[in-house]
Amino acid sequence: MSIIDTWAGDKVSIETKAVMGFGGVTINDSSVDVLDMIRAYMDKAAGESCGQCFPCRSGLKNIAKRLNALCEGNASDNNSENDIEYLANLAKVVMSSARCDIGQTSPKALLDIIENAPNLLAARKVTKGNYTSLVTAPCMNACPGHVDIPTYIENIRLRQFDEGLSCVMDKCSMPGTIGRVCERPCEAACKRGQNGTPIAIRHLKRFLFDKNTSPNIIKTEVAPLAKKQKVAVVGAGPAGLSCAYHLSKQSFPVTIFEKQQRSGGMAKYGIPDYRLPAAVLKKEVACVQALGCEIQYSVDVGSDVSVQELLEQKGYSAVFIASGAPDAPSMRCENEQHCTTGYISGIEYLNEATRGNKIIHGTRVVVVGGGNVAMDCVRTALRHGFTDVQIIYRRTELEMPADKLEIHEAKLEGVTFNFLLAPTKIHHANGCVTGISCQKMELGEADASGRRSPVPIEGEIFELECDVIIHAIGQKVTVGYILGGLSGEGNAGLDKYNNLEADPFTGKVSSFNNLFGGGDCATGPKTLIAALAAGERAALHIADYLEGKEVSASKIEILEHALESIKIVDDVEIAPPTDLTASIPLHALPVDERLYDFSEVEQGSIDAEACKEASRCLRCFRILMVAS
Amino acid sequence: MSYMTINGKKIEFRSGETIVEAAQKAGIYIPTLCHLPRSGHGDVCRICSVEVKGQDRFLPACSTHAEEGMCIETETPALIALRKHILTTILAEGRHDCFMRAIPNSKSPYQIAAMNMPHREHACPSDGRCELQTLVLKYQIPVKDIVPEEGDFVLDNKHPMITRDFSRCIQCGRCASACNAIQVNEAIPSQFGRRAEKENWLPLVNYDNCTHCGECLQVCPTGALSAKKAYGLSTKKDELIKIRTTCPYCGVGCQQELLVKEGRIIEVNGVADAEPNLGRLCVKGRFGYDFIYSKDRLTTPLIRQEDGSFKSASWDEALELIATKFTDTIEKYGADSVAGVSCSRSINEDSYQMQKLFRSIFKTNNIDNCART
């Protein structure tokens, strides 16, 4: 058991004998040969060097070379002290002048040893240890899919657009969708953001996707699927498609069973076209199919065929469940049950809208909620011709979970925001909505999540007149019927919220060995990239299962996760110098041209803009190594 | 205007300028090597590193923006040590024979390694113009004592006009940037990338995409890329004259700088800060000058005889004949029976006069120019 100390003193524990990293070294077990480990660490660092800046390219290579010689027992001039002086000098040169964090941070571990225990570096024959290393960056670590962001950004800078796209797709099989509508936790973590605008990480992904002209993304011939064991996937949403993509890449035949007539899940039947045009999804789905995956539409697993049948009769060796969170909970306010017209859930409204249907009528609409679904509802309603579009939300704008950019765009397009209001009662005449009563709120004590919860202000209730009320306050998982008979009496495979009880790393559903799952059906409503990541990780572990290996989280997965809880970039680090390169101009459709139809609002960028934006990236790569 | 301090001197700069640009305008020299201002490429060699107050590491002056109130030192002992370190490593990684030629019989390992490479019959084509050489001399690197590092040096002689001798390549990436970002031919995949995948990446050319424009040749700071035609034609001691001219090939009017030795062109380069080409040239403009020295060039007018052979004539004789024939033809068949095609390699003024002659004197509109095709 050991603790990773960060510069700021946060701690996290993992089972390790020793840790070397960008913050220094900790050793917990005397059996670790420090000389061999620092050799392995510097070998790794030299291998990660991108070969651009001269000090890092040659410096790390020469440090590694000298350490390798020491590990063979060869000191230069038979005097390890000369070597140590040479190493210390080189380490300092690299740290002070390297371009990115590979050179700037990785010699820190070596210097730590030289400062505290130089005797450990005396030349001698070493026994090679067993090490695991992780290369990550603040953005990469914050991304649930751990997409290798700095690498694809560098690819763009060097105009290697094909390589960049395939780098993204190693982890994220829907670069066009993610490049448009991801919630971009990466950008919030970007080190550039400490002192200016973060890199437009999401937009650069979209740029790479838009540069690709092939109808199914793939440019080279695909090898036929070689492996015998088949896998069934329930649901062609992001999680299901991602799992199928990564299994197909490993040559496993996959069949996806999808209830609807099209693939994409909520990306297709939730997110409106003005944010995510249908053509984008179509291309991404074509890519999965081009790899050899089959998609069967209009099959409701649990009703038309059971998971048990798939496993026992249809010859599938494993099943991955990715059925999403398709239901809307009720708003729990008075008269809900009496309104047949003009009262609907956001999920249902958007679902119909994405199919080209407008199922509500009138001029005034009130949307209840503060998330992205609510934003999609108001902006869709504007495009449906509603002229008075209002949002009511229980807290203030600061607490709104919706993307700031979405809020901004909604305001631009003419949505009225009402904060600190909670719905209490729906008014209706003959089943038709006529208005909504709202309770005024104020912010009270902070709750467990740190958000201040709203409390009603006694007696302050008033009515808003409207023709339609859309409630967009959450989504519900309905996965029980899919497991059906398998679950038995005791709800096996379901957790206490009736979500699928899938392991967050491997996706394995508790108490089954051939059943996996992930995405919204396991976590409750989350994000596209979380769903894609769950599919990708499960694909790796399903492959392990099919190949008879043990199904458990890998060390790298655990390390990456451990780093999520401490910050990679400590506050004590000096912020990067102000970046005066103008950040990428985002082109959008003029507001007065937007509301006639569902044309995409945000527009792409040209090469020069993207390359310039890419050149702003600091490449905050960090290398961590543990001995076990 | 904003202000910052370089080496204790307060200087003015405009927002958006890099430290190097600001320093240059103030007459302060900061060495650069990998920097290619035209494409914004840089941040590779770190020769331009400077100390910026408040930062815990050196910053590259070529790609760091100047900021209000910045306090910079450009030649501290630490920086000089760093530059020496970098230059020494660059030399050790390559085989730079120019320094060795000057010291005839020393048999240092570096000299042996550098002189024993292929393609060393003549001095390095960049001798005297090489940016690496200049810096090595400025920072007084003891080249003789350098221990050469092992390396695999490709010599690519496949291109008809350019030799690529990677034992002189410093991996600055300028050629790749010129090809990909300036000419956008995308023929030189960048040599940068994780070393674990390939330790020694070189800026090798994909000849399927190469248009032979030679932009890479122009930007290479060393003798790694050299023009075959000039190999062995000049040495460091020679006085090279620079002549600014306009490319005669087409109507665009690219600005060129000819490097000339004793009346002979050694190299043709684009003028970096001049419109319309901003340094770029195409294959014709850069390499198509052999006709100047052709033995078959006409030096006097020739008049065809009855029997088909040519007789050399004076200009008076020739022009007289042309005038008579044209007058006769026009008188007999009308003005539209003659036509003129002006050579697009002639200057604007000549072309103007040509059309004036046809329109106002001959009175026909049958006049054209071969740049149209």
Ligand SMILES: Cc1cc2nc3c(=O)[nH]c(=O)nc-3n(C[C@H](O)[C@H](O)[C@H](O)COP(=O)(O)OP(=O)(O)OC[C@H]3O[C@@H](n4cnc5c(N)ncnc54)[C@H](O)[C@@H]3O)c2cc1C
């Ligand atoms: C309106 C809206 C806007 C959103 N905007 C964003 C955003 O901007 N950014 C972001 O990151 N996330 C956004 N999300 C969240 C994101 O869409 C989801 O987190 C993501 O789609 C979850 O993927 P999934 O594959 O787990 O589930 P889903 O996308 O829900 O896919 C599940 C699929 O399984 C199918 N299915 C269900 N049951 C069965 C069955 N029994 N048999 C066969 N098939 C079945 C469904 O038809 C569906 O196709 C949004 C969600 C909504 C609703």
Ligand code: SF4
């Ligand atoms: S600067 Fe680049 S590497 Fe650093 S966090 Fe931002 S995107 Fe990631």
Ligand code: SF4
């Ligand atoms: S000659 Fe022109 S096209 Fe060919 S490699 Fe050099 S820069 Fe690229």
Ligand code: SF4
């Ligand atoms: S060939 Fe010349 S321009 Fe290209 S990387 Fe080498 S030294 Fe630089």
Ligand code: FES
């Ligand atoms: S000239 Fe600035 S890094 Fe090379």
